[in-house]
Amino acid sequence: xxxxxxxxxxxxxQNSNVFSIFDQKQIAEFKEAFSLFDHDADGFVDKEDxxxxxxxxxxxPTEEYVESMVNEAAGxxxxxxxxxxxxxxxxxxxxxxxxxxAFESFDDDGSGLINASELREAMASLGDRMTEAxxx
Numbered sequence: 375x376x377x378x379x380x381x382x383x384x385x386x387x388q389n390s391n392v393f394s395i396f397d398q399k400q401i402a403e404f405k406e407a408f409s410l411f412d413h414d415a416d417g418f419v420d421k422e423d424x425x426x427x428x429x430x431x432x433x434x435p436t437e438e439y440v441e442s443m444v445n446e447a448a449g450x451x452x453x454x455x456x457x458x459x460x461x462x463x464x465x466x467x468x469x470x471x472x473x474x475x476a477f478e479s480f481d482d483d484g485s486g487l488i489n490a491s492e493l494r495e496a497m498a499s500l501g502d503r504m505t506e507a508x509x510x
Contacts, residue, residue: 393457396457418450419451421444427456
């Protein structure tokens with residue numbers, strides 16, 4: 375009996391750590407998406423719901439990927455399990471690919487290089503916008 379109780383606590387603790395991976399805004403966005411696809415409002419989503427949800431979050435999951443997510447879940451997919459699966463999905467993204475895509479967004483002429491004017495434009499218009507004097 376004590377063994378089962380300890381085992382359950384360990385699993386719950388492991389799943390609850392997923393809330394520290396995302397900031398509050400991300401959690402709210404995931405919760406909104408989860409709620410939209412929990413059609414019967416029972417707190418769980420099935421395979422088709424999960425596929426639709428991933429599409430709504432900008433993902434392009436294959437049938438095999440969705441099937442593997444469902445199989446990874448230790449039972450029905452509730453919100454905590456969904457966050458756990460999303461954390462695993464997002465941690466497996468390729469940072470090099472992300473960097474290349476970001477670079478290409480600044481390379482307006484497609485030359486493979488970012489020239490001074492493209493860099494100035496990006497620095498003046500994105501994130502913490504810099505003034506003309508700061509950009510130089």
